Amino acid sequence: MAIDTQARDKALASHSQDELRGLHHLMLLNRRFEEKVGEMYTRAKVGGFLHLNIGEEATFVGAIKALQPGDYLFSTYREHGHAISHGVDPRRVMAELFGRVDGTSRGRGGSMHLFDGEKRFMGGYAIVAGSIALAVGTALASVYRETNEVTMSFFGDGATNNGTFHESLNLAKVWKLPLVFLCVNNQYGMGSAVERVSAVTEMYRKAAAYDIPAERVDGMDVIAVLDASRAAAARAREEKTPYFIEAVTYRYRGHSMADPGTYRSKEEVEEWRRRDAIEGFRHRLLEAGMATEQDFEADEADVARVVLEAVDFADASPEPDPAVELRKDVYVGDVPVSWR
Amino acid sequence: MGQMTYREALNQALREELLRDETVMLMGEDIGLFDGSFKVTQGLYKEFGERRVRDTPISEDTIVGAAVGAALAGLRPVVEIMTINFSLLATDQVVNHAAKIRYMFGGHATVPMVVRMPGGGGHQLGAQHSQSLEVWYATIPGLIVVAPATPADAKGMLKASIRDDNPVIFIENEGLYNTKGEVPEGEYLTPLGRADVKRAGSDVSIVAHSRMVLLALEAAGVLAKEGIEAEVVDLRSLRPLDVETIRASVEKTSHAVVVEEGWGSYGITAETAATIYETAFDFLDAPLVRIAGVEVPMPYNHNMEQACIPTVEQIVAGAKKTLRKAAA
Ligand SMILES: Cc1ncc(C[n+]2csc(CCOP(=O)(O)OP(=O)(O)O)c2C)c(N)n1
Ligand SMILES: [Mg+2]
Numbered sequence: 001m002a003i004d005t006q007a008r009d010k011a012l013a014s015h016s017q018d019e020l021r022g023l024h025h026l027m028l029l030n031r032r033f034e035e036k037v038g039e040m041y042t043r044a045k046v047g048g049f050l051h052l053n054i055g056e057e058a059t060f061v062g063a064i065k066a067l068q069p070g071d072y073l074f075s076t077y078r079e080h081g082h083a084i085s086h087g088v089d090p091r092r093v094m095a096e097l098f099g100r101v102d103g104t105s106r107g108r109g110g111s112m113h114l115f116d117g118e119k120r121f122m123g124g125y126a127i128v129a130g131s132i133a134l135a136v137g138t139a140l141a142s143v144y145r146e147t148n149e150v151t152m153s154f155f156g157d158g159a160t161n162n163g164t165f166h167e168s169l170n171l172a173k174v175w176k177l178p179l180v181f182l183c184v185n186n187q188y189g190m191g192s193a194v195e196r197v198s199a200v201t202e203m204y205r206k207a208a209a210y211d212i213p214a215e216r217v218d219g220m221d222v223i224a225v226l227d228a229s230r231a232a233a234a235r236a237r238e239e240k241t242p243y244f245i246e247a248v249t250y251r252y253r254g255h256s257m258a259d260p261g262t263y264r265s266k267e268e269v270e271e272w273r274r275r276d277a278i279e280g281f282r283h284r285l286l287e288a289g290m291a292t293e294q295d296f297e298a299d300e301a302d303v304a305r306v307v308l309e310a311v312d313f314a315d316a317s318p319e320p321d322p323a324v325e326l327r328k329d330v331y332v333g334d335v336p337v338s339w340r
Numbered sequence: 341m342g343q344m345t346y347r348e349a350l351n352q353a354l355r356e357e358l359l360r361d362e363t364v365m366l367m368g369e370d371i372g373l374f375d376g377s378f379k380v381t382q383g384l385y386k387e388f389g390e391r392r393v394r395d396t397p398i399s400e401d402t403i404v405g406a407a408v409g410a411a412l413a414g415l416r417p418v419v420e421i422m423t424i425n426f427s428l429l430a431t432d433q434v435v436n437h438a439a440k441i442r443y444m445f446g447g448h449a450t451v452p453m454v455v456r457m458p459g460g461g462g463h464q465l466g467a468q469h470s471q472s473l474e475v476w477y478a479t480i481p482g483l484i485v486v487a488p489a490t491p492a493d494a495k496g497m498l499k500a501s502i503r504d505d506n507p508v509i510f511i512e513n514e515g516l517y518n519t520k521g522e523v524p525e526g527e528y529l530t531p532l533g534r535a536d537v538k539r540a541g542s543d544v545s546i547v548a549h550s551r552m553v554l555l556a557l558e559a560a561g562v563l564a565k566e567g568i569e570a571e572v573v574d575l576r577s578l579r580p581l582d583v584e585t586i587r588a589s590v591e592k593t594s595h596a597v598v599v600e601e602g603w604g605s606y607g608i609t610a611e612t613a614a615t616i617y618e619t620a621f622d623f624l625d626a627p628l629v630r631i632a633g634v635e636v637p638m639p640y641n642h643n644m645e646q647a648c649i650p651t652v653e654q655i656v657a658g659a660k661k662t663l664r665k666a667a668a
Binding site: 047048049099100105107108109110111112113125126127128129158159161162163164189190191192196197198262263319320322325326327330 | 369370373374375377395396397398399400401402425426429463464465466467468469634635636637639640641642643644647648
């Protein structure tokens with residue numbers, strides 16, 4: 001993607017200093033939070049599958065910052081930062097990863113299943129493409145109730161090869177739903193590079209089959225993602241129509257902690273790290289005189305505090321007691337049968 | 341004979357069948373360049389190339405459907421679905437298509453294919469990644485459903501499944517891949533549809549499949565120290581079910597414990613229990629004991645999850661219960 005620096009400068013200048021500083025803080029918080037989670041996994045505080053989103057911060061922070069309170073967000077198993085960016089308390093996220101009762105899902109969900117209904121973070125799901133259909137449903141409810149809400153659905157490049165993805169796009173268009181499809185194209189689904197499994201390698205072009213307006217943005221540029229997402233959300237909200245954004249980004253770490261990463265070269269990973277979203281954004285802020293090195297240091301100190309508080313909170317939260325917790329909530333209310 | 345893991349045994353079976361029969365080909369998500377998410381297909385892409393070992397998009401329903409079609413055209417596709425949880429996206433092709441075609445078309449078509457996939461829990465993967473759903477497939481006429489517990493059976497049954505002319509659902513278990521055992525070298529086939537007595541005993545029959553067989557054997561060891569000789573019947577094949585081996589065992593022991601990792605209601609244990617009551621009621625000295633997973637979506641928290649999955653202790657206690665001996 002050729003970068004037009006003049007246009008980029010202009011885009012930056014159209015945002016308030018507060019907003020820019022906020023974007024930096026949030027990206028940094030997610031980066032440090034995720035690094036800490038990785039560490040906690042190696043110390044066996046976190047179990048199961050762990051999918052880190054380090055490298056993708058500009059994509060999800062930019063996209064989610066385009067949403068308003070009351071807007072629905074659906075996500076995948078790579079969702080810690082998606083939840084936090086949508087207002088979910090980092091302490092409760094960490095507690096969930098630790099499997100504790102103060103976690104967002106009372107320790108029953110874990111890394112792949114965060115949830116916060118109050119914030120309308122509608123969940124992380126571990127079945128690829130499954131949650132895209134759910135997003136059609138909340139968008140339907142918004143139209144049905146004649147509210148002004150928008151739904152945003154996060155999914156990966158790999159998910160676009162699944163039938164549910166295509167059926168969801170079609171239905172959202174047929175029913176004219178206020179839904180922003182947000183494809184996080186990190187260029188791999190597990191070990192499969194996009195071009196090995198997808199007939200069309202630019203994901204946004206798939207939306208054309210359903211006559212959904214779509215664009216591709218640099219997912220390492222938080223402003224580009226934010227501006228595109230804001231415009232898309234505004235259109236979805238006003239015109240009651242789906243919109244599609246593809247953000248091209250990269251995950252620095254393996255698919256999960258178990259991934260040796262043999263399917264891509266070290267050079268490729270290094271090349272993308274050189275385009276790091278946070279580093280790049282800092283340069284732009286400095287150049288534009290919107291922030292100083294001291295500001296960044298202050299942010300570092302602040303996010304370090306938030307992350308530590310999250311760990312302390314999670315550590316202090318009790319483990320769920322199977323005798324009390326195990327059979328609760330399988331159904332709503334007391335089910336008058338004995339099941340095994 | 342050589343010692344190898346369950347994973348290596350599967351790999352060897354796939355490799356031998358690929359070498360033996362040109363019509364055998366593999367399809368699945370990340371089974372090639374990535375060597376498989378559980379490394380069962382390790383090295384096969386490199387050795388056989390992408391004509392025979394095909395990476396697929398994340399399109400479960402269509403992968404299985406394409407396998408059904410390829411089988412109709414005379415190939416013998418072996419599909420890997422990453423885990424049984426994702427096979428739910430392909431149930432339409434498995435149940436409405438693969439299982440129906442031969443009968444529905446008057447016996448004029450065959451669908452020689454295998455769908456391999458691991459099930460099971462215990463790894464803190466949560467509700468959407470920890471299920472044991474083999475019974476779903478075992479209820480369907482037209483499908484063969486097998487679930488080997490040992491490396492030897494894994495190899496022998498996979499080779500037999502690939503050569504079978506019916507659609508075979510081949511259930512593995514994430515907790516078995518690293519387990520080791522003796523595996524005969526070279527041409528080694530285990531017939532489908534036959535249970536196997538993995539340990540002979542005279543006092544109580546423990547009937548299980550897949551990973552639960554290992555727990556049953558461990559429980560038998562514990563019971564032996566207390567003078568109770570348990571017979572462990574490994575079902576291996578869930579459909580067709582080897583009724584005669586189950587019946588004969590219960591005739592001998594007069595007591596039965598049936599075990600499964602998944603949910604028991606309407607489950608594999610429901611079927612084996614009914615089989616025992618139908619065929620061996622007169623030999624039973626006491627009601628049988630059923631042990632299965634706690635009927636909740638699998639929780640992530642370690643203690644909660646462990647509380648859901650049957651244990652050796654439960655099997656031991658179950659055996660004592662049906663033998664009417666109070667647990668110590
Ligand atoms: C239906 C289904 N099939 C397979 C899997 C296993 N799986 C988990 S993540 C993944 C790759 C998904 O890639 P992508 O959509 O690009 O998202 P990313 O992991 O890159 O964020 C696969 C194949 C699954 N969870 N669900
Ligand atoms: Mg991806």
